[in-house]
Amino acid sequence: xxxxxxxxxxxxxxxxxxxxxxxxxxxxxxxxxxxxxxxxxxxxxxxxxxxxxxxxxxxxxxxxxxxxxxxxxxxxxxxxxxxxxxxxxxxxxxxxxxxxxxxxxxxxxxxxxxxxxxxxxxxxxxxxxxxxxxxxxxxxxxxxxxxxxxxxxxxxxxxxxxxxxxxxxxxxxxxxxxxxxxxxxxxxxxxxxxxxxxxxxxxxxxxxxxxxxxxxxxxxxxxxxxxxxxxxxxxxxxxxxxxxxxxxxxxxxxxxxxxxxxxxxxxxxxxxxxxxxxxxxxxxxxxxxxxxxxxxxxxxxxxxxxxxxxxxxxxxxxxxxxxxxxxxxxxxxxxxxxxxxxxxxxxxxxxxxxxxxxxxxxxxxxxxxxxxxxxxxxxxxxxxxxxxxxxxxxxxxxxxxxxxxxxxxxxxxxxxxxxxxxxxxxxxxxxxxxxxxxxxxxxxxxxxxxxxxxxxxxxxxxxxxxxxxxxxxxxxxxxxxxxxxxxxxxxxxxxxxxxxxxxxxxxxxxxxxxxxxxxxxxxxxxxxxxxxxxxxxxxxxxxxxxxxxxxxxxxxxxxxxxxxxxxxxxxxxxxxx
Numbered sequence: 001x002x003x004x005x006x007x008x009x010x011x012x013x014x015x016x017x018x019x020x021x022x023x024x025x026x027x028x029x030x031x032x033x034x035x036x037x038x039x040x041x042x043x044x045x046x047x048x049x050x051x052x053x054x055x056x057x058x059x060x061x062x063x064x065x066x067x068x069x070x071x072x073x074x075x076x077x078x079x080x081x082x083x084x085x086x087x088x089x090x091x092x093x094x095x096x097x098x099x100x101x102x103x104x105x106x107x108x109x110x111x112x113x114x115x116x117x118x119x120x121x122x123x124x125x126x127x128x129x130x131x132x133x134x135x136x137x138x139x140x141x142x143x144x145x146x147x148x149x150x151x152x153x154x155x156x157x158x159x160x161x162x163x164x165x166x167x168x169x170x171x172x173x174x175x176x177x178x179x180x181x182x183x184x185x186x187x188x189x190x191x192x193x194x195x196x197x198x199x200x201x202x203x204x205x206x207x208x209x210x211x212x213x214x215x216x217x218x219x220x221x222x223x224x225x226x227x228x229x230x231x232x233x234x235x236x237x238x239x240x241x242x243x244x245x246x247x248x249x250x251x252x253x254x255x256x257x258x259x260x261x262x263x264x265x266x267x268x269x270x271x272x273x274x275x276x277x278x279x280x281x282x283x284x285x286x287x288x289x290x291x292x293x294x295x296x297x298x299x300x301x302x303x304x305x306x307x308x309x310x311x312x313x314x315x316x317x318x319x320x321x322x323x324x325x326x327x328x329x330x331x332x333x334x335x336x337x338x339x340x341x342x343x344x345x346x347x348x349x350x351x352x353x354x355x356x357x358x359x360x361x362x363x364x365x366x367x368x369x370x371x372x373x374x375x376x377x378x379x380x381x382x383x384x385x386x387x388x389x390x391x392x393x394x395x396x397x398x399x400x401x402x403x404x405x406x407x408x409x410x411x412x413x414x415x416x417x418x419x420x421x422x423x424x425x426x427x428x429x430x431x432x433x434x435x436x437x438x439x440x441x442x443x444x445x446x447x448x449x450x451x452x453x454x455x456x457x458x459x460x461x462x463x464x465x466x467x468x469x470x471x472x473x474x475x476x477x478x479x480x481x482x483x484x485x486x487x488x489x490x491x492x493x494x495x496x497x498x499x500x501x502x503x504x505x506x507x508x509x510x511x512x513x514x515x516x517x518x519x520x521x522x523x524x525x526x527x528x529x530x531x532x533x534x535x536x537x538x539x540x541x542x543x544x545x546x547x548x549x550x551x552x553x554x555x556x557x558x559x560x561x562x563x564x565x566x567x568x569x570x571x572x573x574x575x576x577x
Contacts (some may be wrong), residue, residue, distance in 0.1 A: 001388075002101075003549035004380060005384060011382055011383070015410070016223050017223070018199040025229075033273075038057070038246070038273060042269075043252070043270070043275075044275055046277040046286070046293075047280075047290075054270075055505070057348070058098075059192055061101045063181075065380050066182040066186070072084070072106075074108065075189070076105065077192050084107065084108030086110055086134070087106060087122075087125065088110055088112045089113070089117070089257075090115065091280035096278075099175065099493060100112070104222070109205060111206070112257035113160060113207070132572045138160065141160075152552055159177075167457060202219060205417060206257075206258075211337050216417070218359055220361050226410075227410035228263050229267045231363065231381045233268050235382075237272070243325070249296045249298070252276035252299065253279045259302075282305060292321065299326070302330065303332050303333070304498060306329060307500070309342070309430045321346065325348075328351075328367070336375040353376075354377055357438060360411050364454075372374040375455060376447075377453070378454070384409040387405075387406045404442075406438065411417045436474055438535055459474065464491070464493040466502055471536065476533070480507070480528070485506045489549065491561060494540075503540070505543045522543040524537050525539070526538070529564060549562075
């Protein structure tokens with residue numbers, strides 16, 4: 001049984017264009033974007049109020065591209081896109097998208113990286129993507145320099161993104177320097193793309209944690225991002241028309257390096273004429289001040305931010321948040337009880353959530369303001385089809401029965417870079433075409449409204465989601481096994497009031513360590529992770545020493561048994577308290 005969007009969801013008016021860059025799609029009104037004359041400034045700094053018009057943002061992007069052409073020796077229609085890969089390792093700025101589109105103007109590929117990465121993690125992304133240059137910012141410059149040096153990116157190919165309150169003289173060209181240089185460089189020749197090139201050519205290499213080893217590079221085409229921008233905006237337009245919303249202020253806090261922030265915020269909002277209020281990182285007071293100052297209407301966050309708000313009710317009372325109409329959460333499920341508690345504080349707000357993946361260049365299903373069912377991730381968006389498959393590979397044809405979600409959409413990506421095995425496992429074919437196996441267990445329900453809603457009930461891929469970040473247990477396990485106090489190990493997610501989930505390690509020690517104290521070994525192992533991994537991968541759930549890791553006859557770790565053990569221990573602890 002194939003599931004489709006509800007009847008109220010409009011169909012795509014035409015196939016997403018397959019022969020233009022994302023930047024050209026964003027600028028042109030022929031594909032359905034809101035007229036530029038009626039659009040707000042696309043990006044405004046939420047700390048300083050600095051802003052640019054649509055025309056100014058486009059011009060800055062063009063000048064950056066012209067300067068990069070000179071510095072890198074690249075021409076738009078020469079060489080392969082794989083020879084023109086540039087990394088972006090920076091907090092959000094109002095020029096972030098201008099930089100990405102400048103890379104595309106040269107027919108290059110941008111690879112955004114998580115600012116929480118350690119030097120070794122960034123090195124992996126730069127090396128595997130083949131990056132030849134790197135944009136970064138002052139707060140993470142030390143990490144960027146270590147990684148760049150390790151992969152051979154020279155310092156004259158490292159550029160600084162301007163952040164508020166972080167202006168200092170450094171021996172690197174800044175974005176402003178590139179823009180100034182661009183004025184003295186001839187205009188670039190037009191791109192000479194052939195029919196279908198936008199569907200085949202990679203625009204972004206975004207890294208997904210996957211289920212094992214280091215993060216995998218997902219190849220996202222220009223058409224993938226264009227498609228999801230159209231899909232999400234057309235879906236949203238139904239409720240916006242009902243509430244009389246033409247343009248609005250949207251929170252730009254989610255990292256633009258993450259597919260959620262990159263497509264849903266940084267592309268979709270400006271395309272429909274909205275203004276993105278950019279914040280470089282989450283700090284509760286700055287977040288609340290921005291909502292009040294800029295009268296933000298649409299707040300996109302991750303569930304831990306909702307939890308933080310609920311634990312800071314006295315602080316919330318100091319700010320006027322009455323401009324908010326819709327709060328939207330993604331990257332991890334928002335609990336029904338948490339949602340209801342927030343709505344008790346702000347009963348006029350609409351609160352919804354959505355679901356998507358890097359491999360779908362974001363949104364698969366979303367909640368419309370006029371059709372909210374708390375605890376679900378909403379309904380399929382235009383142009384998307386789904387089916388639910390049981391463990392035996394049979395399609396599930398009834399509501400309320402668990403199974404793995406398979407998805408078809410023009411936003412489903414090209415596959416994994418240099419990883420045919422992972423691509424073959426995730427992107428599968430049948431008589432109905434190519435499907436993405438999401439690895440997520442879902443149920444489909446029909447609500448009182450008569451519309452089908454999708455609920456994510458478990459993760460077959462075993463990922464741990466820490467404050468919007470994905471952590472692959474296998475990556476941490478491989479790192480732990482390099483420590484002399486670890487003979488075998490397994491990592492699971494445990495609940496955390498602040499971060500949603502955090503990793504916990506179960507460790508088997510070698511016989512040679514029998515005389516050592518558990519607390520001393522635990523401290524060493526924790527430090528081993530902290531020294532080499534991003535902070536969201538730290539073992540904040542602790543370490544528990546056990547005699548053996550439960551495994552199946554084939555050697556697969558039986559994490560469910562460890563999760564049951566953890567739940568039992570927490571119940572006992574709670575009963576004692």
